[in-house]
Amino acid sequence: MTDNFNDAVxxxxxxxxxxxxxxxxxxxxxxxxxxxxxxxxxxxxxARDAAQEVFYRAFRALKxxxxxxxxxxxxxxxxxxxxxxxxxxxxxxxxxxxxxETVELDVPDSAMNPREKRxxxxxxxxxxxxxxxxxxxxxxxxxxxxxxxxxxxEISETLSLPLGTVMTNIHRARKKLAEMLQPIQSExxx
Numbered sequence: 001m002t003d004n005f006n007d008a009v010x011x012x013x014x015x016x017x018x019x020x021x022x023x024x025x026x027x028x029x030x031x032x033x034x035x036x037x038x039x040x041x042x043x044x045x046x047a048r049d050a051a052q053e054v055f056y057r058a059f060r061a062l063k064x065x066x067x068x069x070x071x072x073x074x075x076x077x078x079x080x081x082x083x084x085x086x087x088x089x090x091x092x093x094x095x096x097x098x099x100x101e102t103v104e105l106d107v108p109d110s111a112m113n114p115r116e117k118r119x120x121x122x123x124x125x126x127x128x129x130x131x132x133x134x135x136x137x138x139x140x141x142x143x144x145x146x147x148x149x150x151x152x153x154e155i156s157e158t159l160s161l162p163l164g165t166v167m168t169n170i171h172r173a174r175k176k177l178a179e180m181l182q183p184i185q186s187e188x189x190x
Contacts, residue, residue, distance in 0.1 A: 007071035014062060026055050029072060032148065033079050039143035040083040042132070050086070054079045069157075076158040080140065087136065130180040138173035145170055 005028060013021035030051060037050035058078055065074060131139055144150045144158060152170070156163045 008067055011062060011065065011067065011071065014059075022059060025071070029075050030055075032072065033075060035147060036076060036079045036143070037083055039147060040087070040136075040140065050079070050083060054082050057082065073154060073157045076144075077160065080159060084136065126181060127177075130177055133180060134173060134176060137169060138176060141166065141169050142173045142177070 005024075007025070007028075010021045010025050014025070033051045033054050034047050037054070038044070038047035041047055041050065054075065058075055061078070065071070131142065134142070141155060141159070144155045145152075150158065152163060152166050155161070155170075156166045159166070161169075
């Protein structure tokens with residue numbers, strides 16, 4: 001995609017019957033939708049299925065899309081709603097997120113010795129395990145903030161929450177996560 005990709009133009013083309021324009025929108029936003037779904041289910045196949053369903057729902061609802069909203073935020077909102085609805089229907093706990101599919105280190109492998117690699121891997125695993133134990137609202141808000149790099153304002157839009165609530169929930173989620181990781185931190189440092 002080029003930097004001058006214009007969602008509004010593509011949406012107009014879709015509404016005029018251009019299916020290729022919708023394919024281009026899917027290509028542009030598929031990664032975002034998949035990552036949000038994956039952060040909720042921790043399973044590649046379920047996340048892919050969820051992304052397909054989200055795009056199907058978006059296509060059906062496109063006539064009601066308000067062009068004054070950012071299209072990406074609108075899709076995020078559909079995704080969050082769909083994932084939360086699915087969770088309610090299943091009434092099951094979150095599947096653990098696997099490390100090998102999602103975590104990448106910023107440090108090149110050659111710069112780390114085997115002991116440092118193992119320690120980093122253990123820390124990453126501990127963070128993911130703790131994240132999986134957080135309530136849905138905290139896991140979702142941390143995922144949007146730290147994995148999708150959304151601003152507080154974008155999270156507020158996506159989740160239809162007041163900005164103050166977003167800030168409070170992020171603070172509480174980080175505090176809870178830190179409390180959960182404290183015993184593990186002590187273990188890793190000794």
